[in-house]
Amino acid sequence: GDGAEESTSRLGSDASVLVAWPFAPLRSRQQRTVRVRVWGEHDQPSAWSSPETVEAGLLNPDDWSARFVGPSWDEDISQPQPNPILRRTFEVRGPVEQARLYVTALGVYEPYLNGAVVDDHVLAPGWTSYNKRLRYQTFDVTTALQEGANVLGAMLGDGWYRGRLSFGGGRRNIYGDRLALLAQLEIRYRDGTTEVIGTDDQWRATEGPIVASDIYDGETYDARRELPGWAALGFDDSSWHAVRTVEHDLATLFAPTGPPVRRTEVVKAVEIMMSPSGRTLVDFGQNVVGWTRITVRGTAGHTITLRHAEVLENGELGTRPLRSALATDRYTLRGDASETWEPRFTFHGFRYAEIENWPGTPTTADIEAVVVHSDMERTGWFRSSDALLNRLHENVVWGMRGNFLDVPTDCPQRDERLGWTGDIEVFAPTASFLFDVAGFLQSWLRDVAADQSSDGVVPFVVPNVIGADPIPAAAWGDAAVIVPWVLFERYGDQGILADQFNSMRAWVDHIAGRAGDSHLWNTGFQFGDW
Structure with missing residues (x-):
């Protein structure tokens, strides 16, 4: 790109990925075309790879x-x-x-x-x-x-x-x-x-x-x-x-380090049923995160209400676990022969949807669930001869997809959906087997460092929306050290450790100061719930 002369660099290393860029750093908007070859045991070179273009974004x-x-x-x-x-x-x-x-x-x-x-x-x-x-x-x-x-x-x-x-x-x-x-x-x-x-x-x-x-x-x-x-x-x-x-x-x-949030799958409705109180319920047969897409016909001004929840309670939509989250979408028709709609700027965790005020009788062809999450590459699979064990594994995968929606969250449905540090501290090893989470978690870890207090305390949630000055807690704050180390173990990327080193050290220094010569941290607040 931009008329640059060709340059070649040979690196003496056994690394095949995450090889350091051997040329001058790119400037904003700058493009370079790159080809790669490797040398084998007897110093015989391979053919050059197909050219790939790399391009810098806006850096300043x-x-x-x-x-x-x-x-x-x-x-x-x-x-x-x-x-x-x-x-x-x-x-x-x-x-x-x-x-x-x-x-x-x-x-x-x-x-x-x-x-x-x-x-x-x-x-x-x-x-x-x-x-x-x-x-x-x-x-x-x-x-x-x-x-x-x-x-x-x-x-x-x-x-x-x-x-x-x-x-x-x-x-x-x-x-x-x-x-x-x-x-x-x-x-x-x-x-x-x-x-x-x-x-x-x-x-x-x-x-x-x-x-x-x-x-x-x-x-x-x-x-x-x-x-x-x-x-x-x-x-x-x-x-x-x-x-x-x-x-x-x-x-x-x-610029992003990880994949964007996308619609990744559509789950068809498997059943439409009546609740004991006479309400219309849709069962998608799978707990998902995203929203519903409807196709409807009716008169202009007619409003349809869709409520979402993960469970039924006594045959009715189970909204109690949502606490104050309404998880409710409303669509007012314009009066066309057929209208298809889905929301843009919300998401719900649900298996069931309750339909109110549908014009006529809805069918399973009229409503579907759109699955939404960060579009990470799947890297790990598991299958055994035990159907129940296989289902357990799939539940873990579905749960991860639903809680990896730009931030690693605790839940996707109620009035929380926050980046609890303790949750990802224990789940990062599993997550990094199932999906390529390197870029996703690298971005989140930079927010950890950004929200960390000047004396090294890591907030309970990142991004920190709780508002109060962060209070140190074992396991939760440990995410600042354990998550980067897990990523290094999985992907061999020393850059993660270099990026996070100051954050990691600040947390360790803080808890070392609290523990003192005894090296036993036995003062202050702790959750004690895991």
Whole structure:
């Protein structure tokens, strides 16, 4: 890439993976084409591998000319608000050689280009310790652009940034109370010139069809509020509002180390039944994490309610274990001959769904469960001659998928879903056999270091949304040391240990100070429940 001369480096090592990059570090946006060969026992070289291109993202705050922008109208931030949609029209002045869209949000987002969703990521940018580390995504949109007029757009939702989090009723607006989009489209034309289209004061915003969305409580969608073609050419946005700039430190931005959250599977309904009280229940035959997708016909203004839970209690939907989480989606029809809908900015843990106010009689063909989690590569399998043992193993796999939704959580269904450090401390060895979790947990461990106190104390949950200064606890805090070590044992990546060394040492030094000369830590708070 960029006209660089070819260079070759031979490394004397028996390593076949995680070999250190032997050339000068790449600069932002820089591309290199790489081929690899190996030498055998008798110093005979193999053929060169097929070429692969590596490309650096935006590595420095100064690489961003775009600014965070969001809706300019006043909102009642004490409760979920109608989700904003944003758009901007721009011109592409000639044939395009390459185009990259760098994008993130304060909140969660779904990006659009010329009327189509840009990629298959969901709940992007995911959940990190936003005020210290905010992930951005990079999309190759070269083929999505056209000469002449184009449109960039996005839908925003509260997500983990502004939505209700934590137990005991939780809190809203933990990281901030203004949703905002940061998008930077970089175009390289075939004539060698470049152009940048970023979020700025030329964008427009209005309320979209999502009336409310919340991780715990679900999504309310009114299809009558849809604006057909809002993200495409030819749409009149003259009645939309101007945007306003939202301040956020660009130095917090970083590129992903692990896979995005995606829809990974669809589970069909196996039975529709009536509860003892006469309510309509759908059984998917498997406890999953994600949401339901419905196909329905009815009159405009008719509202369907979907409640989700993992169990039945006395034949009714078992919502008691959810505590205060409503896990409820609502869809108001626009009145088409057939309408298919699924939520965007929530997720539920469930096997059963309760349907209220369905027009007519639902069938198993009308509703399905969409499985959502971080799209990690499966690396471990198990099968035996014992069906019960096989089922136990599959339960572990399903449980891991549901709790590895961008953050390693304790549960996917109730008003918690937090990154409890003690949980992953004991589960990391199993997780790393079943899936490639290196990048996933590397990102989370950097949040551990970011949220760790100045004297080395590791929070009970990461990202830390409990709010109080962290209190040390055995096993929970040990995650800062044990999880990196497990990753090193599984993958042989010394870089994980190097990245986390200061965090690991700070925790060990802290507990060594508490234990004193006796080396026995017998003071202060401990959970004592595992």
